[in-house]
Amino acid sequence: MSGATVVLADSTLQDAATKFLNMFGAVAGFLAVLLIVFFAAGRATGRFSRPLAIVIFLAPALILLVIGLVIPAVRTIVISFEHANDTVLHANNLHLVGGRNYAWVFTTGDNQHVLLNTVLWIVVAPVVTTAFGLLVALLVDRLKRQAVYKSLIFMPQAVSFVGASIVWRFVYESRGAGNAQIGLLSQIVIWLGWKNPPNWILSSPLNTFLLMVALVWVQTGFAMVVLSAAIKAIPDEIIEAAQIDGARGGKLFYLVTIPMIRNTLVVVFTTTMITTLKIFDIVRTMTGGNFGTQVLANEMYNQTFVSSDYGRGSALAVILFLGVLPLVGYNIMQLRRERSIR
């Protein structure tokens, strides 16, 4: 027995050694090529030197961008109009079917529900996250030892979505009447006097909102930190001037603070919205897309990698991409505007 273990360890070691050698070889080769290119570029003079430098510095990024982003994107768009020839779905025997995959997305009842859920996610989750973040930022800023509270609220940010989902899944765990509850939420509402709480994770459409709680829990810390910094960056003179003019409490908040941090608010909001649009792990971990909680990103994964239906998966991916595009554009515009103000 120990002999077998030794042999195994031996071969593993050998394997690891070869892999490391291969890796170092590859890195060394890469560096050598770079050195040669830079050396050649350094020797070039005259009217070629500037265009050559531009090409050398831009080419690697451009090539990688084309290979890693442009080509896959174009391919995905093409595949979204295709379907496999036979019942054993392959990626390599597709033929064009026009808009059939898109028709499937928009006309199937289950898919309409998926789209509705996705819309719910992108509307509700960012609003709640930003609102909570702002509220907490305002409240915590007035406390002593705010660093302690901020760290506590920021801490979930360090937890991955999958980790957070597992935690919240336990919170929503439910047992039928007469059995000891093991889920925190059920037990709390029973203490509050609700005799027979529902099986939370099964209760559609409530369950979609319960899933959002996990996202809000993780993201509020981020919103709070960014917004808190923006509030602190408001010059004291402006606040004092407003106060001299008679602004107090709510008025000061609505007429001075909010406009001053407007750009930051928009950035926090859109960033959270993009995160939400791509939400995949929370749904996958908590319900696997069952019980009416499915969203676009998860359905895309299922169609492509579980069902091997690359056409439908790609169609969903394209829809998701088109959904994210304006948000990203808007976000970049906001960032530019903010930069130009400063």
Added chain:
Amino acid sequence: MTIGIRRRLFAALVPAVAIATAAAGCSNSSNNNSGAGAVPTLTGDCAQYQAYAGHAGKTVTMFASIISPESDSLQKSWKQFSDCTGITIKYEGSNDFESQLPVRVNGGNAPDLAIIPQPGLLQQMVGTGKVAKPPAQVVSDVDKYWNKAWKQYGTVDGQFYAAPMSANMKSLVWYSPKTFAANGWKVPTTWADMMTLSDQIAASGKAKPWCGGIGSGTATGWPATDWLEEIVLRTGGGQVYDDWVAHKIKFSDPQITDAFTQLSKWMLNTKYVNAGFGDVKSIATTTFQDAGKPILTGKCAMLQQASFYGAQWPKGTDISENGQIFAFYLPGINPSVQTPVEGGGEFVTPFSNRPEVQAVQSYLSTPDWATSRIKVATGWVSANSGADQTAYTDPIDKLSAKYLTDPNATFRFDASDMMPAAVGSGSEWTAMTDLFSGRKNIQQAQQAIDASWPS
């Protein structure tokens, strides 16, 4: 579903591992066919491997979904073969086997042998044209030692390719012999008896007769597909089952509707389920691993689950005929269907016909290897009828082997593993989950599955 289920849970979460394994696959491509000299004579303990001699120093690569600790037992089982013949079997197990194998094969980097748990995936691999034909000894071993149905699952378009390796028995009902004895309940031998017993247990008020759970992360729903398959096989028999798998009989066909109706009287019956967890709907949120636990506390009496459920009981549980936990054979419904048995298993698929690969392949199809693997550790059963049945030490293994090697049994492979993935691990899972969680009725579930059949 097969034992692959637990691994798939995290398959989605570890793309990094997938990339790592893909990269690892690139580094082993050594096979130098030098010096085919004279075949040496093996002596002593090694004499039994004479037929496989003459390939010393050669390496055979093997890729499978079985990971440690189960894979350690596999490697131990062929160690003597390897030491005696000098053939090194380079084994690699991956959590991501099902998605990695097509990538490797299409990329011209196929392993010599792949252990495939789904006949559907085998079919897909044969479609690539890279699967090799098996040597004569494998064919004759399979003809001799396996139930005819098994050979069929290793066959694509009339050509036999892959010999079965391990097998698991799905048609089992877990129960507590102690609780049964204390209450005077008897193990039922017909379906009608089982329903009478269920009514009796339900009426006694001491316990609910059935427990169930179909939660399994992203694979949620698979145990429910097994329940439906068991009933289809028991009511319709082998032919209906085969036609159903091939979609010649649709899910909305009256014969399958019958099976759904039976299911609704059994696992969807409010009086029967779901002790310790809640109502019928709670089956959808209870994990299959947790489902049987209330049997230990006497809250529920029975759970239908495959032989591999044995690994779920807490350590130290007395699993034996008169102990805390044991299993009985899920009885038949239609008397004209003889001993219906549903199971799963794996198939040794060759991607090369080099002589040393064929030697390993041949050895793995023999009763000698099966016996060797049985002796290494419990929790592993072969449907090879030549394997030494007395080598089984675990009572559940023994029980499973008895039905799996029965030549008169109506054996059928897990249907969802044979249907196209879009159905078998897609829409059927979700539709059955919707059926149990009350989001769809029988008719809606049937329509959803039929509509998703790839065409």
